[in-house]
Amino acid sequence: MIPAAARAHPALAYLRAHRGRPATWSDRYTTMFGLVVAAAVLGRPVVEAIAGLARHADPTRLGAGLALVTAAYAGLLILARTFGPVVLPAADASWLVTSPLPRRAVLGRTASLLLSAAILAGAVLGLAALSVFGAPDRLGVRLAAALVLGVAAGVGGMATAVLAQRSPAWDTGLQVVIAGVLSAAVLAAVLGAGPGRRILAAVSEAPASLGAAVAGVASVVAAFLLRWAWAALDRIPAHRILASSTRAARVTSAAGALDPSMLTWIMEDAHWRGRALRSRPWPRLVARLGRAPALAWQEWLRVGRRPGRLMALLGGAALPAVCANATGGETGLPFGMLLCGALTAAAMCTGGVRRDGGDPALARMLAVDGRAVMAARAVLPALLAASWSVLALVGIGAVGALPADGWWLLGPAPAPALAAGALRMARRPPVDHAMPVIDTPGGAVPTGPLFWALTGVDLALLGSLPALAVLVTRPTDVVPYVVAQAVAGAGVLGAYVLVAGRAAR
Amino acid sequence: MANAIITARGVGLDLGGVPVLRGVDLAVDSGEIVAVMGENGVGKSTLLRCLAGMHPLPRGEIDVFGGPPADRLDFWQRVVRVGDEPAWYPGLSVREHLELMRAVQKDARLTVEETLDTFELGARAGLSPLSLSTGQRQRLSLAMALLRPSRLLLLDEPERGLDAGFRKRLAVILRGYAAEGGTVVMATHDARLAEIMGARVITLRVAS
Numbered sequence A: 001m002i003p004a005a006a007r008a009h010p011a012l013a014y015l016r017a018h019r020g021r022p023a024t025w026s027d028r029y030t031t032m033f034g035l036v037v038a039a040a041v042l043g044r045p046v047v048e049a050i051a052g053l054a055r056h057a058d059p060t061r062l063g064a065g066l067a068l069v070t071a072a073y074a075g076l077l078i079l080a081r082t083f084g085p086v087v088l089p090a091a092d093a094s095w096l097v098t099s100p101l102p103r104r105a106v107l108g109r110t111a112s113l114l115l116s117a118a119i120l121a122g123a124v125l126g127l128a129a130l131s132v133f134g135a136p137d138r139l140g141v142r143l144a145a146a147l148v149l150g151v152a153a154g155v156g157g158m159a160t161a162v163l164a165q166r167s168p169a170w171d172t173g174l175q176v177v178i179a180g181v182l183s184a185a186v187l188a189a190v191l192g193a194g195p196g197r198r199i200l201a202a203v204s205e206a207p208a209s210l211g212a213a214v215a216g217v218a219s220v221v222a223a224f225l226l227r228w229a230w231a232a233l234d235r236i237p238a239h240r241i242l243a244s245s246t247r248a249a250r251v252t253s254a255a256g257a258l259d260p261s262m263l264t265w266i267m268e269d270a271h272w273r274g275r276a277l278r279s280r281p282w283p284r285l286v287a288r289l290g291r292a293p294a295l296a297w298q299e300w301l302r303v304g305r306r307p308g309r310l311m312a313l314l315g316g317a318a319l320p321a322v323c324a325n326a327t328g329g330e331t332g333l334p335f336g337m338l339l340c341g342a343l344t345a346a347a348m349c350t351g352g353v354r355r356d357g358g359d360p361a362l363a364r365m366l367a368v369d370g371r372a373v374m375a376a377r378a379v380l381p382a383l384l385a386a387s388w389s390v391l392a393l394v395g396i397g398a399v400g401a402l403p404a405d406g407w408w409l410l411g412p413a414p415a416p417a418l419a420a421g422a423l424r425m426a427r428r429p430p431v432d433h434a435m436p437v438i439d440t441p442g443g444a445v446p447t448g449p450l451f452w453a454l455t456g457v458d459l460a461l462l463g464s465l466p467a468l469a470v471l472v473t474r475p476t477d478v479v480p481y482v483v484a485q486a487v488a489g490a491g492v493l494g495a496y497v498l499v500a501g502r503a504a505r
Numbered sequence B: 001m002a003n004a005i006i007t008a009r010g011v012g013l014d015l016g017g018v019p020v021l022r023g024v025d026l027a028v029d030s031g032e033i034v035a036v037m038g039e040n041g042v043g044k045s046t047l048l049r050c051l052a053g054m055h056p057l058p059r060g061e062i063d064v065f066g067g068p069p070a071d072r073l074d075f076w077q078r079v080v081r082v083g084d085e086p087a088w089y090p091g092l093s094v095r096e097h098l099e100l101m102r103a104v105q106k107d108a109r110l111t112v113e114e115t116l117d118t119f120e121l122g123a124r125a126g127l128s129p130l131s132l133s134t135g136q137r138q139r140l141s142l143a144m145a146l147l148r149p150s151r152l153l154l155l156d157e158p159e160r161g162l163d164a165g166f167r168k169r170l171a172v173i174l175r176g177y178a179a180e181g182g183t184v185v186m187a188t189h190d191a192r193l194a195e196i197m198g199a200r201v202i203t204l205r206v207a208s
Helices: A004-008 A010-018 A025-051 A059-083 A090-095 A103-133 A139-166 A168-193 A197-204 A208-235 A238-256 A260-272 A284-289 A291-304 A307-316 A319-326 A332-347 A351-358 A361-366 A370-398 A405-410 A415-427 A447-454 A457-463 A465-473 A479-503 B044-051 B094-104 B112-118 B134-147 B164-179 B191-197
Strands: A437-440 A443-446 B004-015 B018-029 B033-037 B059-064 B079-082 B152-156 B183-187 B200-203
Touching (some): A025 A139, A059 A103, A059 A139, A059 A168, A059 A197, A059 A319, A103 A139, A103 A208, A139 A168, A139 A208, A168 A319, A284 A291, A291 A307, A291 A351, A291 A370, A291 B094, A307 A370, A319 A370, A332 A415, A332 A457, A332 A465, A351 A361, A351 A415, A361 B094, A361 B134, A370 A415, A370 A479, A405 A479, A415 A457, A415 A479, A443 A447, A447 A457, A457 A465, A457 A479, A465 A479, B004 B044, B004 B183, B033 B044, B033 B164, B033 B191, B044 B059, B044 B152, B044 B183, B079 B134, B094 B112, B112 B134, B134 B164, B164 B183, B164 B191
Parallel strands (some): B033 B183, B033 B200, B079 B152, B152 B183
Antiparallel strands (some): B004 B018, B004 B059
């Protein structure tokens, strides 16, 4: 005798019956106990934080804060679009999607997970937005409106991403939405830094009822999108689910094996596979400079082939300034972002180094002196890191957060050290999971991933010590520090090229 | 043996305590083509890696160009090894991989166009190597190896993935290389390829 529920949803019954062991009373008790402990630990700080929202917005931080929240929402949409969002475990994707089972029943569990993630992310974004705008009156109404608006935005965005997975027209629409949200982030940053600050202040002072009305409209729109997305689940083409699931499975396996270097490799291969490239001959000037510059030219070519990525990187140079504005002129966090961003810029153009580090077969075939190649390959990362730092410092200076005039010189000076760090990052071997795990009062620390993560960053920090000293001591005259930084940066890069170049083929 | 490029005497190697090579003797002259054959696991690829200086401590004595082989720049300027598929540079097309080799190697043996024609890759020149079939990627590996100047080619199963027609063409290409004074040592399972290449066949037996 087959139960009625199983007859109604045979796919669900099958999946439930074969997906691990059923939850026991012990599992349920552990889950409930965990939730109660979390509520007890987080309850008081959350209530205090919410009570602290009953204030007027700070007009000087309004634009920057709103820009960060909007950029985070754009990031959520980009993430959803990149990974699917509808994905299945590899086995389910292979066997169930191509079977005659009703697709919505097969995808139901994924859909509920996506909905939960969208609600959670939306609620966090709503709270973040409320912390930016403040709640000058009627805190309860404004809090509810912010939460509803955030959840509506999260659910609506996720539903649009599901629809985009089904049809190219919706995908184009989603890309327009992402571009619009990013533009809104830039606009908010610009308005917040200039005379448009009054407009944002007026928005923050809008009556709570208006916010509630907007939240209501947004939730209706989100409900419609959710309905369409639920209907679309049945019609998502199998090949799209398979492609997303394969991509997600590769990324998950790389993350599961704690080998993040594989992620970069996978993403690069996925980008270039199947693309027709307009081949260009090597410029004569580069070829005349010698074998090593000729070999290093490929990095320049590759960076030029991804103008969108380059523009996003250059656009990201505004983030430290936005952050400086949002934190009220504090320099610690923006300068931390500056170093991270410059190191990211340098690491963006080390694909060839990464390939030769992982598999030296082509490097052996090309037979070029390792030190000369390493030096030639350091030029572009140093140049990009220096350009990014100068742009970011100009931005920080424009919002009035630079303590003195000469500080912008601290941008290009550490660039060689950052290039050395990026090259070391590109050549690091996979994570060594055989390294010991150290027990500390804060929990067990696996040293393998830790050492892997610090490889490269260590050299960048070592070579940037004079610049970091400026941040700590805040001297009136930074010129001696800039000179020391330039010498340290060049010294670290030179030493790295000498040592690592000898080992490279 | 005045023209000997490779001299190996009593070469042996254990991997993980298991003997892979034992007492292998080999002498290869300049301009010669040698095919190393034998069943799977007999140590053909290992022997080629030993000849390339990629196994640090094999037993016996190996001389390549009058000295022990070493994984160093001056060695790789004379020797080219084609083994498993290499990690292609991301974002470069097939043609650009060849352009890169030509830009780096001043005295290249072939132009890029000649190489594309010879290895029948012209129709795929604008694609990333990742978009090619297994056989086409093998052709690209061989094309890069034969575009650059060298004196010794170490080829590990060069026939891998190639269709029957192109194997014959490869035999002609390698005979041409040897006629110019180059030396070829290849591990292969294709006796026909070795035969039409006019290769001297050396058969390895399982080490015990």
